[in-house]
Amino acid sequence: MKLLRPIGLVLTFIVTVIVIHRLSGLGTAPVPEVFAQGLSLDGAIEKGKAEKKPVFVFATADWCMPCQEMKRTVLSETSVEKQIARDFVPAYVDLEKDKSAAERLQVFSIPATLVLWDGKLVARMEGVIPHDSYLKWMEAAHAQAVSAQPFVERASDEFVKSLKAKADANQDGVATDLNVPPASAPGVKPPN
Secondary structure: OOOHHHHHHHHHHHHHHHHHHHHOOOOOOOOOHHHOOOOOHHHHHHHHHHHOOOEEEEEEOOOOHHHHHHHHOHHHOHHHHHHHHHHOEEEEEEOOOOHHHHHHHOOOOOOEEEEEEOOEEEEEEEOOOOHHHHHHHHHHHHHHHOOOOOHHHHOOHHHHHHHHHHHHHOOOOOOHHHOOOHHHOOOOOOOO
């Protein structure tokens, strides 16, 4: 009898937390409108080849709270959605439903945003990113993807230089954390 009371209290606490979580809107966020086409990773890559556009991949999972934050905020903002729709072929990849994509894209941390050209990685950004920095990153990643330079050069120091130039041009200083030397730039990895 003495054991049942603490178990009951713990269960009541867990149920209360779940109810508050659901009522506060902190559950799974809806998929942003820009991904409404529901393209698979392979479908987006094929469409990108046909349209000569880079593929914008958002890698996520329903259990990932930072992913839900990105979906509710940055990815649902009109300016971000317009830029994705204009410059990229969007692919929403739920890593729980498509486990092979995590391995294929080498995603080990989510949320992750990747830009691919012809199925090859051009740029990677992981974590929750502020709106202005995200827009600048997308702009630099798009420019790098469609660059006329050979692919190996596009996915290396030139991308970092382009990103740094955009961060330096930022008047309000939002993206100053992006000013890192090319050798240690996070998310910039040459293709395999």
